[in-house]
Amino acid sequence: DVKVTQSSRYLVKRTGEKVFLECVQDMDHENMFWYRQDPGLGLRLIYFSYDVKMKEKGDIPEGYSVSREKKERFSLILESASTNQTSMYLCASSSPGQGKYEQYFGPGTRLTVT
Amino acid sequence: AQRVTQPEKLLSVFKGAPVELKCNYSYSGSPELFWYVQYSRQRLQLLLRHISRESIKGFTADLNKGETSFHLKKPFAQEEDSAMYYCALTRANTGNQFYFGTGTSLTVIP
Numbered sequence: 001d002v003k004v005t006q007s008s009r010y011l012v013k014r015t016g017e018k019v020f021l022e023c024v025q026d027m028d029h030e031n032m033f034w035y036r037q038d039p040g041l042g043l044r045l046i047y048f049s050y051d052v053k054m055k056e057k058g059d060i061p062e063g064y065s066v067s068r069e070k071k072e073r074f075s076l077i078l079e080s081a082s083t084n085q086t087s088m089y090l091c092a093s094s095s096p097g098q099g100k101y102e103q104y105f106g107p108g109t110r111l112t113v114t
Numbered sequence: 115a116q117r118v119t120q121p122e123k124l125l126s127v128f129k130g131a132p133v134e135l136k137c138n139y140s141y142s143g144s145p146e147l148f149w150y151v152q153y154s155r156q157r158l159q160l161l162l163r164h165i166s167r168e169s170i171k172g173f174t175a176d177l178n179k180g181e182t183s184f185h186l187k188k189p190f191a192q193e194e195d196s197a198m199y200y201c202a203l204t205r206a207n208t209g210n211q212f213y214f215g216t217g218t219s220l221t222v223i224p
Contacts, residue, residue: 033212035214040123040216041216042120042214042215042216042217043158043200043214043217044214045211045212045213048211090158092158101146101163101206102148102160102163103160103202103212104160105158105159106157107157108157
């Protein structure tokens with residue numbers, strides 16, 4: 001079974017703080033993704049990475065950055081958190097190299113910015 | 115632009131009734147379609163993918179390229195089917211970009 005884990009289930013931060021969300025997968029997947037999930041808006045892609053140190057912007061990258069120093073780890077960084085970044089954040093991974101295009105998701109981190 | 119449309123945000127059906135969750139897409143290339151499900155307090159998980167042509171938990175979905183649709187169907191809904199359902203699309207043979215619909219919340223009334 002693919003395991004995708006996220007560092008926190010719940011997080012409360014103050015406006016202006018720098019926030020790190022960590023995601024780790026244990027199946028040697030090439031691709032990793034960060035989404036935010038909001039009611040009525042579905043999943044919106046923030047960033048994805050198809051290899052170590054490689055990243056591509058998704059639909060809503062503003063206010064976010066990412067880091068992928070190791071294949072199994074993909075971090076989402078909020079440089080200066082704002083209240084409109086309060087959301088559920090989902091990490092996912094997939095392995096196109098193995099013909100597995102479907103994504104495997106982590107449990108999510110519910111971030112509240114006050 | 116690539117897009118996945120789920121026209122129903124909320125859908126309620128009675129237990130034992132047929133259920134159909136609609137999904138339409140627009141895509142310029144060759145897509146691969148998926149349905150994902152999220153049960154209460156659980157992570158998002160794959161329900162089925164169109165190329166597998168399989169039935170999972172009684173659900174099926176047929177890709178209709180002419181109508182650009184990928185509707186999810188089940189002949190007899192069960193209470194445990196209550197969940198949020200997302201239709202998703204990626205480009206075949208790459209998987210590098212995924213597009214999700216806005217989701218349909220299904221409630222099965224006992």
